Amino acid sequence: MKPGKIILESYAKQFNPFLQQFFEKYKTEGMLGYIEEFCQRGGKRLRPALVYYGYRLLGRRHSPRIVKASLAIELVHAFLLIHDDIMDESSLRRGKPTLHNIYAREYKSARFGESMAILAGDMCQCLALDLLSSLNFPLELKLRVIKKINDAIIKTVLGQELDLRLEAAGVSKTKDILRMYRLKTPQYSFECPLQMGVILAEGRLRDLQLVSEYAIPLGIAFQIQDDILGLFGDKKNTGKSIGADLKQGKQTLLVAKALEKGSKKERKIIREALGNKNLTKHQIEEARRIIKENGALSYAKKLSRTQLQRAKRALQKMQKQNYNQEALEALESIADFMIERKM
């Protein structure tokens, strides 16, 4: 079985020229140029690859029109990232300055930077829709895909709303965090792209349900893993600055669990770190140590693993039916890769 990393890289190689071609259609002066640069920074192209393998799963052969369709979810991804980065006041994305930061520097105005990035995000959502409505697929399928993406964005926005509310409230229960995770990530990053592929391959309700059984737990596992990387990962691999989640006061499963499990003293240390913009390296290391030692890290790792196993069981179920073997193997490798990413 090919490793997930290789599978994603090989899909990215197919995908990237389509992305480039897509932008050639637009005048890339002004905003479109910034958006193109942002989209071309790389990224794993996970979501487009899932569109592709959702399509292949139903026995469809490779075709340019499905690669083209997979651009849409990457444009939606760009839209959500650009807006998220404003809300999170992030400075780096994929190892380069976030879009609002680029604009802010150019015009020496934070206000201008945010305003332009709001617009650029809005534009990306429009570009996704523009692409979808021009695809070479039957009308009915296009409309169903548009509705599917739109539903996923609604869920993501509601998840993000909950995220901001939890952050503003300061302390969260693991139960709330998990509810937020369920809304925020699995649908738009895993279920929606796979189901887009299934819809475009004219799959039925049963097919949609089965890919969900894989996608949702994988998405939750991924989100938990993302937290772990955010605190224990290497800047080189994650492209994000270390401790950023802590500084921002982000409510994560790790933090919630550590606060639930920790001693009074430990809780105090974590609470003081949370949302502290002037966090020192020592404070980050202290928080890490507590999260490791009081079992929050192993709790999160275990939960992530359980969810991964669930996702794999769904694949095994599909294996007993008439789904494409190559696509199933790709989905298994991708699952492993997404959860075992380098720390």
Add this chain to the structure above:
Amino acid sequence: MKPGKIILESYAKQFNPFLQQFFEKYKTEGMLGYIEEFCQRGGKRLRPALVYYGYRLLGRRHSPRIVKASLAIELVHAFLLIHDDIMDESSLRRGKPTLHNIYAREYKSARFGESMAILAGDMCQCLALDLLSSLNFPLELKLRVIKKINDAIIKTVLGQELDLRLEAAGVSKTKDILRMYRLKTPQYSFECPLQMGVILAEGRLRDLQLVSEYAIPLGIAFQIQDDILGLFGDKKNTGKSIGADLKQGKQTLLVAKALEKGSKKERKIIREALGNKNLTKHQIEEARRIIKENGALSYAKKLSRTQLQRAKRALQKMQKQNYNQEALEALESIADFMIERKM
């Protein structure tokens, strides 16, 4: 002929219960509740009325499904207003606090307010699409309407980008202002809603072109009129704080023309007022006086009138053809009303 005000009010009476019903479908806890309140504040419902009369223009009879379709453009309008208000740092909208202000107050954080309003705007765009994809019209027409709205949003975003760039640059030529106006308003506020109606009535290319000949000049006239109201209007009627455009440093046709026509001293006064957050009442009055006396105001009024006449000529052209008389009269009254709004 019924006055435009009455026509819009009577459409709003039909429209508002549909809007209320639409929100009943969603849980109005959290964000959806805020969005509902925002949408229900009133407003002229100009854009939905244009959808309706675009449909009627082709001889179609009144039906609930077209009123329902007209909700979409109002939701898009809400999306654009909510994001615009963040960018413009506006405090009032329709006589009440802007959405980012409501959130900011609630959580005592400007950052939180802006973040939630970014999300709420995104959500409104999704709601519009959700509504459109569920309409009781043939698939092909729905997809064409989705594409039409999307194209209009793209134009509006590009117009807004140009607007921000001109504002950041500080001084603009009337030529640039007019280019920005052409992008920003006429398509999404006039052409797009009318063409939506025409498309849903299964109109042809010729019909689409004719409504454009009415919509585009009317949109430009409206935008110019909006500037005039922004500077010379009554807060009671406009719902916006007086001098807000000046304080914000907005580049308007009035300001650009006054700077082109003014004496050195007059230019200095206007430049000092522009973007000055601590603008005094006296300074606002001084700027107004200059804009009146050096002919910028009459230039703008004349241009607005010429565009209005153009729009009316397009209606006369349609009158000679087989378009619905009642709809034509409504469009004429609406045009008059939009340009002759109270100062």
